[in-house]
Amino acid sequence: MKRTCAITTAALTTLTATAVPAHAGGGREVRFATFNASLNRSTEGALVKDLSTPSNTQAAAVAEIIQRSRPDVLLINEFDYDAAGKAARLFQDNYLSVGRNGASPINYRYRYTAPSNTGIPSGHDLNNDGTVATTPGTDAYGQDSYGYGLFPGQYGMVVYSRHPIDFRNIRTFQNFRWADMPGAVLPENYYSAAELKSLRLSSKSHWDVPVKVNGKRVHFLVSHPTPPSFDGTEDRNGRRNHDEIRLWADYVQPSKSRYIYDDNHRRGGLTPNARFVIAGDQNADPHDGDSYAGAIHQLLRNPRINAKHAPSSEGAPEASALQGGANTTHKGNPKHDTADFADTTPGNLRVDYVLPSKNLRPTAGGVFWPTKTDPLYRLTGSYPFPTSDHRLVWLTTRP
Incomplete structure (x- = not known):
């Protein structure tokens, strides 16, 4: 569905799913979006193979969702990385460019992708099972990698843009060490001193991708923090998710960003007047789920971020009511949900965000989640999902 919201100064007004505002791009308004499209595969090279022909059902559905949403600047999470960028090119040529x-x-004339920490062996026993796994393709290997992945680059990211990307000034933070964050909420007595010397904060990577929009620079700050689950009582993933989110929260505040260094050893974050949009599957809900210490509030309550306007849909509350289960105990308003997770636990959640800086003016926003009577429901369906368990989230702003 394309549920649309016309923004007032106080709230978003929901429109019908098929009444997505026309958006041709190239004007003063810019539509930013994030979509965890689940374009990941279980073996290296499989995504390139699937995208080499125009007939992959899932990729075609993902492309149609993007075509109907028409974002100008788009982050896709869970898009397997390959060093030659073949998958990113093939998705454009064989899917996005085909009605x-x-x-x-x-x-999209411009695109950017870079290595991910997923599936990169750490050389350490990060899950404390007594073995350092070195064979790609196994769960144990993924557990001992810097970010969970069965092979290097699984669950990676890609940015597509209709506006010029300032490639020279892109900053990546793949190698930033978790222990180098002051006050990091590292699990107590879990990692050894040797592990902490090399353990990276980002489970995939954090990228600052500057985009030139109407003569102005907007920093597209993208990431995909680890889910706060799949661990033990030490809550290592929940704590890591919290600090992955914190990196951007600190990066946009000059007084808090001095400790941050990028992969070229440049320190610090954004300037006080910088324009930015934070986007990605943050794997953290404001009210429900397993987040550590209100992780997402580091962004939603950040003085540099305009988080007043929460995109919503008509399909999400319908799904919540029909699916029941854990959804019946949730505290958050289901119209803001962006992911259709298992109904036993954790239920549907708001985990995908497009958050502009205070000096950008949101004008519209929405979540692509059709109701069951909408003809576009075929693109999303319900759990188990035909395309992705996440929904595309978009926000239109005036730089």
């Missing part, structure tokens, strides 16, 4: 079921093709 789907009446949706117009969409062409």
